[in-house]
Amino acid sequence: MKVTVVGAGAVGATVADNIARKELCEELVLLDIKEGVAEGKALDMTQTAALLHFDTRIVGSTNDYSKTAGSDVVVVTSGIPRKPGMTREELIGVNANIVRGVCQQILEHSPDAVFVIISNPMDTMTYLALQATGIDKHRIIGMGGALDSARFRCYLSMALGCSPGDLNAMVIGGHGDTTMIPLTRLASWGPAPVSDFIAAEQLQKVAADTMVGGATLTKLLGTSAWYAPGAAGAAVVEAIVRDEKKLIACSVLLEGEYGQEDICMGVPVILGRKGWERIVDLNLNEEEKALFQKSADAVRSMNDVLKTMA
Numbered sequence: 001m002k003v004t005v006v007g008a009g010a011v012g013a014t015v016a017d018n019i020a021r022k023e024l025c026e027e028l029v030l031l032d033i034k035e036g037v038a039e040g041k042a043l044d045m046t047q048t049a050a051l052l053h054f055d056t057r058i059v060g061s062t063n064d065y066s067k068t069a070g071s072d073v074v075v076v077t078s079g080i081p082r083k084p085g086m087t088r089e090e091l092i093g094v095n096a097n098i099v100r101g102v103c104q105q106i107l108e109h110s111p112d113a114v115f116v117i118i119s120n121p122m123d124t125m126t127y128l129a130l131q132a133t134g135i136d137k138h139r140i141i142g143m144g145g146a147l148d149s150a151r152f153r154c155y156l157s158m159a160l161g162c163s164p165g166d167l168n169a170m171v172i173g174g175h176g177d178t179t180m181i182p183l184t185r186l187a188s189w190g191p192a193p194v195s196d197f198i199a200a201e202q203l204q205k206v207a208a209d210t211m212v213g214g215a216t217l218t219k220l221l222g223t224s225a226w227y228a229p230g231a232a233g234a235a236v237v238e239a240i241v242r243d244e245k246k247l248i249a250c251s252v253l254l255e256g257e258y259g260q261e262d263i264c265m266g267v268p269v270i271l272g273r274k275g276w277e278r279i280v281d282l283n284l285n286e287e288e289k290a291l292f293q294k295s296a297d298a299v300r301s302m303n304d305v306l307k308t309m310a
């Protein structure tokens with residue numbers, strides 16, 4: 001198995017580090033446009049192998065796509081991150097050109113790869129990747145829901161005083177400060193709804209904190225987060241390379257599902273070796289359906305911006 005991570009910055013390097021530690025592939029290629037950075041980080045990570053006990057071979061590359069040839073999975077993290085006070089959507093102008101170019105070059109060398117798109121605004125970049133490559137929709141997966149759901153479980157576990165691993169909770173919709181939808185009604189601690197244990201206002205606060213989870217970290221760090229995004233990116237890669245059939249919220253092309261057409265946004269999907277295999281239809285109530293529609297309207301407006309840029 002061969003995995004490539006494009007962009008050796010904060011998120012790309014952390015995805016790669018998690019992939020290597022978990023030995024998700026025999027060969028891992030880290031590629032960046034900045035001279036020497038990918039080679040340096042690949043060598044640095046390689047020097048942890050004896051300490052962390054992994055055998056994944058890590059190769060760095062400054063923009064030499066021939067090194068990525070024959071990749072089974074490619075993770076795209078190239079692009080600029082936001083600064084405090086910015087929205088993810090504001091990154092579209094710079095990142096669209098980067099993501100388009102990267103996806104086309106990757107495809108030339110890895111025609112069968114499954115793409116995991118992380119660069120922001122992620123739902124729009126996922127839609128762009130689909131258009132730029134023209135490949136089967138099942139092979140284009142946007143990573144956002146895995147991260148947002150992990151944050152949801154984190155804030156829930158703090159409120160409940162329990163292990164996040166005992167919680168089942170998912171965020172669907174767009175990967176934006178106002179577009180994501182933490183599914184509070186369906187969240188459970190073991191088999192019981194979390195609303196059995198915390199007050200409605202407390203649950204609403206957990207949902208609100210989850211929605212601005214990325215913005216909170218951006219304000220603290222001066223740039224956006226990487227540990228949880230890196231772990232979430234690697235979890236998606238793991239579900240693919242190990243053919244896990246895991247149910248994870250990912251941004252995928254909707255063609256009628258959840259009442260939407262021609263848009264990529266977060267829904268629960270089954271992930272396996274070929275990419276996303278099927279979309280799981282949750283029985284949303286009227287309020288949740290309305291939130292999903294509002295989220296779709298916002299995501300679609302960014303796709304419209306993309307069209308004006310082409």
Ligand SMILES: NC(=O)C1=CN([C@@H]2O[C@H](COP(=O)(O)OP(=O)(O)OC[C@H]3O[C@@H](n4cnc5c(N)ncnc54)[C@H](O)[C@@H]3O)[C@@H](O)[C@H]2O)C=CC1
Pocket residue numbers: 006007008009010011012031032033034037077078079080081082091095098101102117118119120121122143144147175223224225226229
């Ligand atoms: N979907 C999600 O859940 C998340 C998305 N992100 C997004 O991921 C992206 C990366 O974030 P960071 O790693 O923090 O940024 P960063 O600035 O640390 O790293 C980005 C890297 O991309 C490289 N790059 C730029 N153009 C390139 C090109 N044409 N080819 C190859 N490499 C290129 C840069 O040289 C840099 O090393 C941002 O757009 C950020 O908003 C970040 C966290 C979570």
Ligand SMILES: O=C([O-])CC(=O)C(=O)O
Pocket residue numbers: 081082088120147213214215218224225229
């Ligand atoms: O907040 C950001 O800009 C980066 C990101 O998508 C996240 O951490 O959720």
